[in-house]
Amino acid sequence: MTPDINFGFGLSKSSRINLDNADNEKFRELAAREPDILKCMACGSCAASCSAGNFTELNLRKIILMLTRGAEKETVRQLESCMFCGKCILVCPRGINTRHLIKSIREIYCRPCAEPETGNGI
Amino acid sequence: MIYEGKKRIWSEYQKEIPEDNYFYVRSCIRQNFFPASEKTFLDIVRNRLGKDFFETQHHTTCGGIAYHSDAIPQETVMTIIARQFALMTEAGYKNYACSCITSFGLYTETMETWKLFPELEAKIREILWKTCHKEFRIPENLAHASDIIYKFRNMIAEKAAYRLVNVKTGKPLRVVEHIGCHYAKMFPSRGVGGAEYPYVLAGMIESWGGEVIDYPERRHCCGFGFRQYLVKANRGYSLSNTHKKFESMAPFKPDMIITNCPGCPYFMDRWQYVISELEGKTYGENGYGIPVFTYEEVAGLVLGYDPWDLGLQMHQVAVEPLLDKMGIKYDPAKKYLGENGKYIGKPQMPRFIKCC
Ligand code: SF4
Ligand code: SF4
Numbered sequence: 382m383t384p385d386i387n388f389g390f391g392l393s394k395s396s397r398i399n400l401d402n403a404d405n406e407k408f409r410e411l412a413a414r415e416p417d418i419l420k421c422m423a424c425g426s427c428a429a430s431c432s433a434g435n436f437t438e439l440n441l442r443k444i445i446l447m448l449t450r451g452a453e454k455e456t457v458r459q460l461e462s463c464m465f466c467g468k469c470i471l472v473c474p475r476g477i478n479t480r481h482l483i484k485s486i487r488e489i490y491c492r493p494c495a496e497p498e499t500g501n502g503i
Numbered sequence: 504m505i506y507e508g509k510k511r512i513w514s515e516y517q518k519e520i521p522e523d524n525y526f527y528v529r530s531c532i533r534q535n536f537f538p539a540s541e542k543t544f545l546d547i548v549r550n551r552l553g554k555d556f557f558e559t560q561h562h563t564t565c566g567g568i569a570y571h572s573d574a575i576p577q578e579t580v581m582t583i584i585a586r587q588f589a590l591m592t593e594a595g596y597k598n599y600a601c602s603c604i605t606s607f608g609l610y611t612e613t614m615e616t617w618k619l620f621p622e623l624e625a626k627i628r629e630i631l632w633k634t635c636h637k638e639f640r641i642p643e644n645l646a647h648a649s650d651i652i653y654k655f656r657n658m659i660a661e662k663a664a665y666r667l668v669n670v671k672t673g674k675p676l677r678v679v680e681h682i683g684c685h686y687a688k689m690f691p692s693r694g695v696g697g698a699e700y701p702y703v704l705a706g707m708i709e710s711w712g713g714e715v716i717d718y719p720e721r722r723h724c725c726g727f728g729f730r731q732y733l734v735k736a737n738r739g740y741s742l743s744n745t746h747k748k749f750e751s752m753a754p755f756k757p758d759m760i761i762t763n764c765p766g767c768p769y770f771m772d773r774w775q776y777v778i779s780e781l782e783g784k785t786y787g788e789n790g791y792g793i794p795v796f797t798y799e800e801v802a803g804l805v806l807g808y809d810p811w812d813l814g815l816q817m818h819q820v821a822v823e824p825l826l827d828k829m830g831i832k833y834d835p836a837k838k839y840l841g842e843n844g845k846y847i848g849k850p851q852m853p854r855f856i857k858c859c
Contacts, residue, residue, distance in 0.1 A: 388781070
């Protein structure tokens with residue numbers, strides 16, 4: 382509804398995710414293919430070392446976190462700017478093959494990749 | 504969590520609350536928000552319970568709002584606090600009681616810091632001497648005023664004129680208790696019941712006949728958050744936090760909310776109006792909001808004080824539905840009459856949230 386009064390600030394949608402209602406089917410498929418994703422401790426080293434992330438919204442830590450919560454919509458598109466340079470593999474303290482993980486995420490989550498807005502169709 | 508488990512955790516966090524002889528300090532903002540709460544507290548402890556509570560006009564703000572807004576450094580706030588301790592020392596008291604949760608958190612933080620860094624305490628003593636020519640002793644006991652009402656809750660229950668019971672149904676009122684974050688989240692052992700299961704307000708509710716509601720966001724912040732509110736552009740954060748709490752508690756149909764912090768009742772009360780204007784949504788019964796009270800106001804109601812003497816006309820959310828449930832007698836015509844029957848003005852009615 383449109384308020385009559387302009388308070389100069391508004392209500393933001395809660396970021397709370399109800400895991401009972403989240404659709405985790407794709408994540409289960411991803412975890413079966415890339416079990417290492419479950420080792421991620423969200424330290425953010427990958428995001429901090431990412432050259433692409435320096436110029437775009439790409440943030441692997443956030444993407445992994447959001448995928449575990451069944452909230453992929455906002456994040457998977459960020460992977461379009463990944464250059465597959467593999468710098469994040471070198472820094473990940475849990476030894477996750479992050480580049481391979483990114484490839485799998487794109488294969489599973491961008492399946493109808495014929496859609497133009499999903500980028501280069503990997 | 505299983506109730507027995509909660510009881511065990513609470514028992515590990517029982518703090519010592521002295522019986523009597525307190526140096527009492529007010530909050531700098533509560534008298535504007537909830538003008539009769541502190542007056543009622545002093546009236547209850549002094550005149551109903553016969554305790555000694557000393558106040559001085561030389562007491563100032565603790566500096567908490569400026570400190571938590573990053574406007575002043577910790578040394579400044581510690582020096583202000585050292586001066587308050589000096590006032591207590593001069594008055595000959597050892598037990599310090601404060602009305603504000605922010606102050607309580609800050610006093611605790613300061614005393615803990617001095618324990619770990621005695622050289623900082625020495626520095627503050629030197630600054631205080633140079634600036635004010637004052638010396639101080641650290642209080643032997645620090646209590647929040649809600650600890651004191653908690654301690655005397657059963658004595659208040661014995662003198663009760665009303666109970667937290669719905670007189671029409673005979674059932675206990677369903678009460679949400681909201682504890683200020685700075686009460687025990689920083690130093691859990693300093694609060695009754697610790698940080699996760701603080702018992703300070705729950706104890707009052709149980710003793711006065713109500714039923715405590717457990718709900719998912721029970722320990723979430725009220726939304727005040729200092730900088731979130733002080734910068735207008737950030738107020739959406741504050742509002743959204745409060746919204747989250749109300750969305751979470753609403754399915755449990757609370758009759759009322761009790762709080763022990765200056766900011767919490769203010770924001771949980773006033774934001775209900777803003778949420779209603781923005782979303783057209785109200786959380787109480789029949790288009791009303793859920794009334795929010797300070798623990799002193801609730802103690803006052805239980806003891807039979809006149810609701811308008813407790814300053815309840817200053818609330819945004821109408822308190823009358825709760826007064827009716829408790830069977831409290833009040834004169835609606837006197838709601839906006841101040842001292843000596845002087846008309847204090849009636850606020851404009853909001854669009855959505857129903858008010859009386
Ligand atoms: S592989 Fe992709 S995500 Fe990893 S550092 Fe390179 S650009 Fe960033
Ligand atoms: S560096 Fe590895 S553990 Fe850290 S957030 Fe990235 S993937 Fe997870």
